[in-house]
Amino acid sequence: MKPVRTRAVPKKTPAKPKSFSKDPVQVFCRLRPMQNESDESCMKIISEQSIQVTPPDTSANYRAGTAKDVIYSFNRVFDESISQKEVFETVGLPLVKSLLEGRNGLLFAYGVTGSGKTHTMNGEPQDGGIMPRSLDVIFNSIAHFQAKKYTFKADRMNGFEIQSDIDALQERQHELMRNLESRPIKTPRKNSDPDLHFRQPDTTTLDVVCEDNTFAVFVTYVEIYNNSVFDLLEEVTEDMLRTKSMQMKILREDALKNMYVHGVTEIEVKSPEEAFEAFYRGQRKKRMAHTTLNAESSRSHSVFSIRLVQAPLDHHGENVLQEKGGMLISQLSLVDLAGCERTNRTKNSGQRLREAGNINNSLMTLRSCLEMLRENQLTGSNKMVPYRDSKLTHLFKSYLDGEGEVRMIICANPRAEDYDETMQVMKFAEMSQEVQIARPTPVRVDFGFTPGRRKANQVFRSAVRQLQEDGINSNIPVDVDVVYSLATDLPSLDILGPDGAKVISELKEFLQERMKHRTMLQKNLISKQEQFRALLAEVERENVLSKQEVLSIQAQLDQERSRMRAVQTKLGTMERQYSTLQRRYDEQEQQNQILRQEKADLELALSQSAIDKQKVKHRYNAKVAVEKEKISYEYEKKLERDREALRHQVREKDEKIRRVQRALKEDVHVPSTASSTNSAANVTSKSDGSTTQSSNTFLLRTPGADSRRMGMALRNPRHRRSRSAEGTGKWLDHCPATPVPLNTVFQPNMRKRKSVTKLTDVKDITKGTERYCLTTQEQDTDGELETRLYKGDVVPTCSGGAQVIFSDVELLKQSSPTGNASGPVTRKRSAQMSGTDVAERCSTAVEGHGKRPHLLTKP
Numbered sequence: 001m002k003p004v005r006t007r008a009v010p011k012k013t014p015a016k017p018k019s020f021s022k023d024p025v026q027v028f029c030r031l032r033p034m035q036n037e038s039d040e041s042c043m044k045i046i047s048e049q050s051i052q053v054t055p056p057d058t059s060a061n062y063r064a065g066t067a068k069d070v071i072y073s074f075n076r077v078f079d080e081s082i083s084q085k086e087v088f089e090t091v092g093l094p095l096v097k098s099l100l101e102g103r104n105g106l107l108f109a110y111g112v113t114g115s116g117k118t119h120t121m122n123g124e125p126q127d128g129g130i131m132p133r134s135l136d137v138i139f140n141s142i143a144h145f146q147a148k149k150y151t152f153k154a155d156r157m158n159g160f161e162i163q164s165d166i167d168a169l170q171e172r173q174h175e176l177m178r179n180l181e182s183r184p185i186k187t188p189r190k191n192s193d194p195d196l197h198f199r200q201p202d203t204t205t206l207d208v209v210c211e212d213n214t215f216a217v218f219v220t221y222v223e224i225y226n227n228s229v230f231d232l233l234e235e236v237t238e239d240m241l242r243t244k245s246m247q248m249k250i251l252r253e254d255a256l257k258n259m260y261v262h263g264v265t266e267i268e269v270k271s272p273e274e275a276f277e278a279f280y281r282g283q284r285k286k287r288m289a290h291t292t293l294n295a296e297s298s299r300s301h302s303v304f305s306i307r308l309v310q311a312p313l314d315h316h317g318e319n320v321l322q323e324k325g326g327m328l329i330s331q332l333s334l335v336d337l338a339g340c341e342r343t344n345r346t347k348n349s350g351q352r353l354r355e356a357g358n359i360n361n362s363l364m365t366l367r368s369c370l371e372m373l374r375e376n377q378l379t380g381s382n383k384m385v386p387y388r389d390s391k392l393t394h395l396f397k398s399y400l401d402g403e404g405e406v407r408m409i410i411c412a413n414p415r416a417e418d419y420d421e422t423m424q425v426m427k428f429a430e431m432s433q434e435v436q437i438a439r440p441t442p443v444r445v446d447f448g449f450t451p452g453r454r455k456a457n458q459v460f461r462s463a464v465r466q467l468q469e470d471g472i473n474s475n476i477p478v479d480v481d482v483v484y485s486l487a488t489d490l491p492s493l494d495i496l497g498p499d500g501a502k503v504i505s506e507l508k509e510f511l512q513e514r515m516k517h518r519t520m521l522q523k524n525l526i527s528k529q530e531q532f533r534a535l536l537a538e539v540e541r542e543n544v545l546s547k548q549e550v551l552s553i554q555a556q557l558d559q560e561r562s563r564m565r566a567v568q569t570k571l572g573t574m575e576r577q578y579s580t581l582q583r584r585y586d587e588q589e590q591q592n593q594i595l596r597q598e599k600a601d602l603e604l605a606l607s608q609s610a611i612d613k614q615k616v617k618h619r620y621n622a623k624v625a626v627e628k629e630k631i632s633y634e635y636e637k638k639l640e641r642d643r644e645a646l647r648h649q650v651r652e653k654d655e656k657i658r659r660v661q662r663a664l665k666e667d668v669h670v671p672s673t674a675s676s677t678n679s680a681a682n683v684t685s686k687s688d689g690s691t692t693q694s695s696n697t698f699l700l701r702t703p704g705a706d707s708r709r710m711g712m713a714l715r716n717p718r719h720r721r722s723r724s725a726e727g728t729g730k731w732l733d734h735c736p737a738t739p740v741p742l743n744t745v746f747q748p749n750m751r752k753r754k755s756v757t758k759l760t761d762v763k764d765i766t767k768g769t770e771r772y773c774l775t776t777q778e779q780d781t782d783g784e785l786e787t788r789l790y791k792g793d794v795v796p797t798c799s800g801g802a803q804v805i806f807s808d809v810e811l812l813k814q815s816s817p818t819g820n821a822s823g824p825v826t827r828k829r830s831a832q833m834s835g836t837d838v839a840e841r842c843s844t845a846v847e848g849h850g851k852r853p854h855l856l857t858k859p
């Protein structure tokens with residue numbers, strides 16, 4: 001059977017002017033069931049459209065004393081027992097219908113964290129949410145009208161191109177080869193991934209599609225995380241997946257002022273299952289996290305977009321018309337917003353806290369945009385709406401500012417703990433209902449083709465097939481072209497009888513009909529010409545816009561290239577600097593290594609030498625102790641011997657004296673034999689009173705025998721002054737207050753000195769004094785005067801005082817010429833002072849004399 005040949009004149013509907021009719025944002029509210037039976041509810045549904053919220057005792061309102069019941073009204077309120085299907089039919093299905101009819105739609109799921117947004121949007125495989133049901137309905141509705149894959153191809157500027165059958169076929173073959181050759185990188189399945197085998201598809205079919213069109217479905221899935229857009233369907237390497245370093249996407253505006261994600265992966269799907277496969281692939285990359293309030297909380301806003309592309313079939317009702325103008329693109333965006341949350345409840349920190357901050361900020365911007373839109377619409381003002389403050393609002397600018405059907409489903413958890421946050425959500429939702437959005441008006445171009453041509457073609461083809469099967473020649477041409485003719489053929493003009501007038505009137509009628517028809521065709525032609533001109537103008541406009549866009553993209557590209565070059569140069573410089581620094585660091589590290597080694601060696605040597613020193617010290621201490629003992633023993637013995645000798649001498653002297661006395665008694669005049677025995681003898685007085693002395697003799701006043709008579713020592717050229725105190729330093733001469741005059745030249749030679757008899761001021765010893773001399777005088781065992789000079793160096797101490805380190809003892813001793821053959825004065829020097837004696841003297845010296853200094857008894 002030949003398809004119906006119509007006489008329809010091809011009409012092209014001119015582009016409709018922008019619709020000025022507006023619809024408010026439709027808002028629905030869904031309560032989720034309580035988790036625990038013991039939880040207190042703060043919400044009560046009072047009608048299909050209204051809900052009452054009562055502040056619990058724990059709420060901020062209650063505490064502030066401003067608590068009161070509030071009733072909120074929405075397009076519909078769903079209670080806890082509502083089914084997913086019912087929610088879909090009320091909220092989602094009208095949007096799917098609009099999509100199939102070529103209108104754009106946007107659905108937000110908004111609410112506090114854990115209130116059931118994801119549950120409402122996605123649901124479970126057994127009981128799907130709005131998204132899977134929408135896909136089911138779309139594919140059910142276009143099932144028989146789908147275009148072959150790759151008939152439509154995304155042009156990456158938010159538009160589509162129609163490919164020829166051959167190109168589409170080639171692409172299909174390439175895809176097949178690709179799939180055979182390489183296994184695509186698959187994101188690992190999570191345990192939480194649903195098993196689609198148990199899926200219960202929605203069987204609803206909408207009978208609104210234009211049957212003479214062909215359809216294709218494309219899906220994109222993006223997330224807005226920390227105010228950046230990421231493509232969840234982008235093919236990523238395993239590394240990128242592991243490190244979650246996906247590339248950020250930018251938002252752009254197309255020629256028709258629609259916002260889109262530049263370079264987003266748009267996948268053509270031929271069945272709901274293919275769409276789910278893509279969705280769950282993206283879902284695995286979506287940022288989810290466990291929080292206090294939700295075990296699987298979305299940390300980003302996710303946008304799953306379904307784009308439906310439809311284009312009319314040609315006049316045969318068989319192939320897609322290769323006219324870009326006939327294409328109609330509609331989009332449904334399903335947005336699962338991340339839940340608003342108060343950080344003091346979630347106890348989030350670190351990355352979770354930053355995410356929560358970004359989520360709350362973007363939701364706040366959405367709120368501000370809708371508030372500003374409402375204000376502009378109510379007051380007629382034209383304040384700037386801050387779409388660009390957040391990627392979320394920027395992406396949906398074309399809906400809010402332009403055309404589209406916007407709906408919002410508020411998910412609420414009725415438990416009392418969520419009251420404060422839920423109130424904010426409710427207020428925002430109620431306010432949103434006052435925002436008006438322009439009603440979308442799909443522009444369909446009428447090419448004047450016969451409606452129902454697809455069906456006619458199908459019937460015709462099946463008839464041809466049937467004829468062929470029956471063996472009948474079925475080469476029947478198909479022609480459904482529009483017929484342009486003035487009318488049917490002229491009626492017969494032969495006037496054969498008296499009824500010629502009738503023929504003439506018929507002819508007249510025919511001609512009038514023809515003239516009418518001609519006028520109609522002329523009008524039609526004129527209107528077609530106008531439409532064509534308008535179409536041409538539109539095409540030209542699009543062309544100009546495209547050229548402008550190309551130019552701007554070109555300029556951007558150039559800019560990007562030059563920026564990239566600059567960055568590369570900088571990178572090169574940085575790399576060089578880095579390698580120099582790295583080299584220096586390595587050298588330094590080597591140096592440090594060597595120094596550390598040397599330090600370790602030195603420390604080892606030091607500890608070894610300390611051990612050696614300790615050993616030597618022990619050895620010498622032992623030796624010194626032995627020597628000391630030995631010397632002291634010998635000294636004791638010698639002392640004993642000396643005493644014995646002295647006693648012997650004393651006895652002899654006594655004996656001599658007694659003999660002298662006896663002799664004196666016996667004989668009063670005694671010759672000058674006493675000169676050899678008298679210690680004060682052999683001094684002759686001169687007439688001028690000066691004293692002279694024979695060589696090698698002294699006139700000495702000993703404190704013992706001669707009592708305390710003073711006299712000048714005779715000078716003996718053989719004797720020099722003591723050199724023991726020579727030197728440049730300043731001396732502190734510490735001598736007794738009343739020294740026994742020695743009458744000797746053997747005085748210490750202190751050029752610079754300060755004499756003290758008592759050390760009362762520490763400054764005496766600390767200020768400028770370098771050397772110290774302590775003079776003591778005492779009697780020896782023979783009763784002779786023994787003068788000792790203890791000399792030492794003054795060394796400052798760290799506490800600001802001074803200490804004296806004795807280094808020398810000088811002994812000045814005199815004895816009677818008769819009692820000691822070795823001479824009248826014996827000078828001994830000793831550097832061997834007992835440590836304890838020196839310390840005693842030293843402390844006495846430094847602290848000052850409280851009493852007379854001790855006299856040393858040891859030589």
Ligand SMILES: Nc1ncnc2c1ncn2[C@@H]1O[C@H](COP(=O)(O)OP(=O)(O)OP(=O)(O)O)[C@@H](O)[C@H]1O
Pocket residue numbers: 031032033080111112113114115116117118119120294296297298299337338339340411
């Ligand atoms: N209406 C409901 N019926 C049954 N279970 C529900 C319902 N709403 C939510 N739930 C359950 O509550 C839990 C949290 O829900 P969901 O993940 O959808 O919350 P959300 O609002 O998306 O949270 P977030 O903003 O943190 O991502 C899930 O286990 C979900 O199955």
